Amino acid sequence: xxxxxxxxxxxxxxxxxTPILLAALGEIITEKSGxxxxxxxxxxxxxxxxxxxxxxxxxxxxxxxLMALIAGGLMALMHAFLTITLRGNxxxxxLALTIFGTGLSGFLGKSFVGIPAPASFKAFSVPLLGDLPLxxxxxxxxxxxxxxxxxxxxxxxxxxxxxxxxxxxxxxxENPAAADAxxxxxxxxxxxxxxxxxxxxxxxxxxLSLAYAPSWLENMTAGRGWIAVALVIFATWxxxxxxxxxxxxxxLDALGFRIQTRGIDISPxxxxxxxxxxxxxxxxxxxxxxxxxxxxxxxxxxxxxxREER
Amino acid sequence: xxxTLEKRLAPSTLMLFAVPVFSIFLALxxxxxxxxxxxxxxxxxxxxxxxxxxxxxxxxxESIxxxxxxxxxxxxxxxAFRMQLWNIGAEGQIYxxxxxxxxxxxxxxxxxxxxxxxxxxxxxxxAGALWALLPAIPRAYMNVNETITTLLMxxxxxxxxxxxxxxxxxxxxxxxxxxxxxxxxxAILPTLGETRIHLGLIFAIGAAIVIYILIKHTKWGYEVRVxxxxxxxxxxxxxxxxxxxxxxxxxxxxxxxxxxxAEVSGVAGRxxxxxxxxxxxxxxxxxxxxxxxxxxxxxxxxxxxGLLVGGFAIQxxxxxxxxxxMLQGLILFFVLGGQVLTNYNIKIISSPKKSASKExx
Numbered sequence: 001x002x003x004x005x006x007x008x009x010x011x012x013x014x015x016x017x018t019p020i021l022l023a024a025l026g027e028i029i030t031e032k033s034g035x036x037x038x039x040x041x042x043x044x045x046x047x048x049x050x051x052x053x054x055x056x057x058x059x060x061x062x063x064x065x066l067m068a069l070i071a072g073g074l075m076a077l078m079h080a081f082l083t084i085t086l087r088g089n090x091x092x093x094x095l096a097l098t099i100f101g102t103g104l105s106g107f108l109g110k111s112f113v114g115i116p117a118p119a120s121f122k123a124f125s126v127p128l129l130g131d132l133p134l135x136x137x138x139x140x141x142x143x144x145x146x147x148x149x150x151x152x153x154x155x156x157x158x159x160x161x162x163x164x165x166x167x168x169x170x171x172x173x174e175n176p177a178a179a180d181a182x183x184x185x186x187x188x189x190x191x192x193x194x195x196x197x198x199x200x201x202x203x204x205x206x207x208l209s210l211a212y213a214p215s216w217l218e219n220m221t222a223g224r225g226w227i228a229v230a231l232v233i234f235a236t237w238x239x240x241x242x243x244x245x246x247x248x249x250x251x252l253d254a255l256g257f258r259i260q261t262r263g264i265d266i267s268p269x270x271x272x273x274x275x276x277x278x279x280x281x282x283x284x285x286x287x288x289x290x291x292x293x294x295x296x297x298x299x300x301x302x303x304x305x306x307r308e309e310r
Numbered sequence: 311x312x313x314t315l316e317k318r319l320a321p322s323t324l325m326l327f328a329v330p331v332f333s334i335f336l337a338l339x340x341x342x343x344x345x346x347x348x349x350x351x352x353x354x355x356x357x358x359x360x361x362x363x364x365x366x367x368x369x370x371x372e373s374i375x376x377x378x379x380x381x382x383x384x385x386x387x388x389x390a391f392r393m394q395l396w397n398i399g400a401e402g403q404i405y406x407x408x409x410x411x412x413x414x415x416x417x418x419x420x421x422x423x424x425x426x427x428x429x430x431x432x433x434x435x436x437a438g439a440l441w442a443l444l445p446a447i448p449r450a451y452m453n454v455n456e457t458i459t460t461l462l463m464x465x466x467x468x469x470x471x472x473x474x475x476x477x478x479x480x481x482x483x484x485x486x487x488x489x490x491x492x493x494x495x496x497a498i499l500p501t502l503g504e505t506r507i508h509l510g511l512i513f514a515i516g517a518a519i520v521i522y523i524l525i526k527h528t529k530w531g532y533e534v535r536v537x538x539x540x541x542x543x544x545x546x547x548x549x550x551x552x553x554x555x556x557x558x559x560x561x562x563x564x565x566x567x568x569x570x571x572a573e574v575s576g577v578a579g580r581x582x583x584x585x586x587x588x589x590x591x592x593x594x595x596x597x598x599x600x601x602x603x604x605x606x607x608x609x610x611x612x613x614x615x616g617l618l619v620g621g622f623a624i625q626x627x628x629x630x631x632x633x634x635x636m637l638q639g640l641i642l643f644f645v646l647g648g649q650v651l652t653n654y655n656i657k658i659i660s661s662p663k664k665s666a667s668k669e670x671x
Contacts, residue, residue, distance in 0.1 A: 038457060042639075078643065087315075088646040091396050091457060092598055096646060099591055100639025106632025107344065218632070223465050230458045269473035276462045280445075287454040 009251065009258055010138045015212060017250025018149050019044070019204040019221075023228035024235065024242050025152055026200025030076075031232060032160065033193035034173035034300035037079050038094025040201045041225025042101020047072045047202025048209040049109040052117060052216040055209075059119045064210050065145070065203060072202020073195045075101060080194040084187060087304035102219065112216045120214030121145055121207075143211050145203075149243075152200075156239040169193060173298035176305040186305050201225065223276065230279045234286050237298065245282075252278050315654040325652040330599055330610075333644035341637045355629060359620030369619060371505040375577065377615030378507075379404065379569035379586065381514040381608055383593035385521050386438075386565030388602035392525070393538040393558050399445065399460030400566040401590025402467030403438035407567025408574045409471050410437030412490055412581040415497035415574075416479065423496040430497060430571055431513070438567015439560045441467060446559035450552040456559070464590065475581055489582035499576035510572030514611075517565055518604040534558060566590060588635065592618070595642045614638070 023040050030037045037043075051068030055061055079097050082088040121143040125131070129140040139150075160166040169189055171179040176186045204224070209216050227249055235242035256271030342352035363373050383400040390397035410433040414426070421429065445463060448454035472488065481491040499509040525531035537544040537551055544551060569589065574581050596614050600607035621634035 082643065082646050086647050086650040088649060092594075092642070093646050095398060095594055096639050096642035098639075099595065099635055100643065103632045103634070103636030103639050104344070107348070107630045107636050110630040110632070223462065226458060226461050230455075230462070233455065233458075267473055267477060269469045269476070273466050273469050276465045280459050280462055283459060284448045284452060284454050287448070287452050 005258070007134065007137050009254055010247075011141070012254035012258070013247045013251035014139060014142060014146060015250065016253040017246035017248075018146050019207040019212060020224050020228050020231060020249055021149050021204075021243055021246035022145075022152070022207060023201045023204035023225055024231040024246060025149075025156055025239055026072075026197035026204070027229055027232045028156070028160075028197075028235070028237050028239060028242060029169075029193050029200070030197030031301055032173045032237060032298055033169055033190045034176060034298055034303070034305070035080070035083055035190055035194050036090045036094065036302040037076065037097070037194060037197060038091060038229060039075065039079055039097025039101060039198075039225075040094075040228050041221055041223065042098035042105075043072045043075045043198050043201035044101075044205035044208070044221045044225045044228075045105035045219070046075055046101045046108075047205030048220060049105040049112070049205075049216055050202070051206030052112060052209040053108065055117050055119060056112065056115070061117075061119045061121050061210050064117075064119075065206050068202040068206035069199040070202075072198040072200070072205070074198075075202070076194045076198020077191075079198070080191045083304065084190050084194070087306065090302045090304075098225070106218045109216045109218065113218065115215065117210055117214035121211035145207050145211050153239045153243045160239070170298070173300055176300050180305075180307065190305075201228075204228070227275060227279050230283050233297070234282050236286075249275050249278065315650065317654055318652075322652055325648070326601075329648035329652055330645060333599075333648050334613075334641055336644045337637060337640035341633075341640055344636065345633075350629065355624055355627075355633075358627070359617070359624055362623035363616030363620040368505075369616075371507050372619045373612060373616035374511065375506045375508070375615070376618045377608075377611040378510040378514050378576070379573055379589040380593050380596050380614055381611040382510070382517060382569035382572065383566040383590055384596040384600070384607050384611055385514075385517050385604060386562040386569075387593050388597035388600070388604075388607065389521060389525075389534075389565070390558055390562040391597060391602055393534055393554065394541075395449070395555060395559060395562075396457040397442060397460050397559060397562050398457060398594060399442060399463050399563070399590070400569075400593050401586060401588065402460075402464035403441050403563040403566035404570035404573070404586045404590050405464075405467040405471045406441040406563075407434035407438040407570030408581055408585050409467075409474060409570075410434050410567070411571035411574050412474075412479070412493075415493040416490060419494045419497075421496060426496045427499065427509075427575070430575055431568065434567045434571025435564040436567070438570060439564035441567070442559045442563020443556060446556045449559070450555040471581065471585070472583060475583060479581065481580070487582075490580045492580050493575065497575060498579055499572065501576070506577065508572065508576030510569075510576045513568055513572060515608070517568065518608060521565075522604045566593075587618075591635075592638060595638050598642060599645055 023044055027037065027040055047068035050071035051064040054067035055064035075097060079093055082093045083090045123141055123143045126140040130136045160170065168179065168184045171184060172186050172189045180186050205221065208220055231242060231245045234245045252274045256274055259266065259271060338356060345352040345355060363369050383404060387397055387400050411430040414430045414433050441463065445456050445459035449456040475488045475490055479490045481489055501508045525534065533549050533554060537549060537554055541551060570586065573585050578585060592614055596607060596610045600610040617634055617637065621631065624633060625631055
């Protein structure tokens with residue numbers, strides 16, 4: 001394989017990995033607070049359609065992003081209310097969110113199918129950084145949202161491990177009763193974390209409909225929300241590892257497409273299976289690792305917190 | 311004033327029945343708001359939905375046809391849920407069952423019906439069961455989250471079925487449509503009179519009875535219930551949890567596989583693109599709404615079968631197909647929220663806490 005091919009492939013891996021990265025970062029925040037939200041796929045879809053609709057209405061991609069953030073946040077608020085306040089089953093509630101989101105996005109987006117986004121995010125080269133050999137064309141000739149995702153990874157890593165708020169958030173996810181005892185509001189932190197997670201999932205969806213494939217298609221996430229949920233485990237709840245993982249999956253996505261254009265004779269159906277198969281295999285290996293190396297999930301993950309039952 | 315939740319000693323019986331009914335009502339109400347925003351008349355749309363599903367004998371029989379896969383897959387899903395195993399791969403298991411049954415019908419077209427149908431049924435069951443066993447083994451022995459793996463395998467199964475019908479199994483006389491040749495008559499399930507209700511209904515009812523007896527009246531069923539309710543107690547009692555995880559998911563997938571077999575053999579008469587329009591996902595809602603009980607499950611399957619039939623009808627007047635899955639998601643939301651009323655007493659107390667905390671400040 002020649003160098004140009006590799007560089008194009010890796011640059012596409014970043015683009016294809018970005019929606020997964022954004023959603024997975026959101027799920028890291030949510031899960032770190034002790035709440036499991038399996039509704040990522042649904043929140044992404046609603047984010048994608050709402051962002052697209054706002055884009056059509058206003059011709060402004062940033063307003064699209066704003067609306068997607070709000071829509072994702074509102075979806076997550078439903079999850080927060082049902083699981084935190086009403087202590088509903090988090091797995092089933094997340095599924096409900098995905099089913100509802102799939103339906104709602106299809107319902108809202110029906111008349112938007114097939115029209116191109118009027119104002120999509122375009123790639124541009126970052127001064128200086130974009131001229132670096134290899135790294136420039138791969139990482140710094142992307143669109144604005146990709147740069148936002150780099151910043152988010154750094155900010156989130158610093159937030160979680162270097163700030164007081166981050167410490168509180170992790171405490172709530174590890175041992176809510178102890179956090180409560182020292183005066184941290186478990187309910188408020190969990191609500192905020194779940195909503196922030198939903199906003200990022202919405203943003204991931206908007207990346208699909210405003211940058212990656214600037215249009216709206218029913219079910220256009222095609223399981224990326226679920227891959228994002230799996231990726232959180234793969235990344236052991238670490239934002240930086242999450243970035244690496246996202247690009248690996250993005251690369252698989254891109255590879256399938258590139259192989260076809262090179263005229264290699266494999267059925268496209270098999271190529272499309274690659275990301276799903278890879279996710280499952282990776283998940284199995286990582287689960288073995290976590291068992292031996294004790295890198296475990298937040299201890300209170302998916303357990304409702306009941307003050308009186310402590 | 312403060313609202314607190316107080317855990318009930320036993321779930322309220324009244325709420326057990328009232329909650330699902332109210333959930334559906336409130337979901338329709340909120341769905342109606344979305345319809346109004348979208349510029350449609352909810353009364354007209356719901357009326358049409360209801361009338362086409364339950365307003366004629368044809369509608370009712372069609373609702374039963376749609377209830378068959380929901381009931382089979384729902385039984386499978388609820389069996390796994392009993393053990394706190396989140397099998398959300400019923401959709402893929404349906405597809406694998408459909409593929410395996412189709413393989414039998416296309417490979418051995420000379421078999422007589424009394425051999426063909428049981429063979430297809432067996433292969434459909436086996437394929438669905440093995441497809442669920444694949445994520446079950448890592449779940450049991452390496453603690454790999456089955457929610458994600460079973461779900462991701464849906465995509466693989468659907469792509470596999472698409473590969474076959476767009477490729478090696480494509481009907482040469484099908485004008486390039488993504489479907490296999492029509493099955494020989496021996497591979498088609500008999501139907502009831504003039505209706506489209508097929509033998510799959512008997513499979514579903516039979517499966518419900520078998521599962522009910524297994525769970526309520528056998529030692530194994532007791533084990534499953536104990537493991538589901540208290541894994542620690544089960545371990546202490548020396549129950550083999552790992553083996554039971556595999557067995558339960560195997561059966562769970564097998565039931566969904568039968569649903570797939572019944573769809574190709576009883577409804578479509580061939581394998582075609584989109585053989586299941588999301589039955590596997592709807593089955594999850596059905597199972598939860600029925601509180602995992604086989605008899606209630608039959609009733610809820612019928613209602614949701616009707617919702618699907620109505621969904622097709624409202625598409626004819628230009629409503630999106632997704633309207634129905636939106637309503638389904640809303641129903642599940644309200645059921646989940648409503649369960650708090652079943653398990654908790656809501657107490658509204660005017661507490662002096664607020665003023666006390668102010669004094670501290």
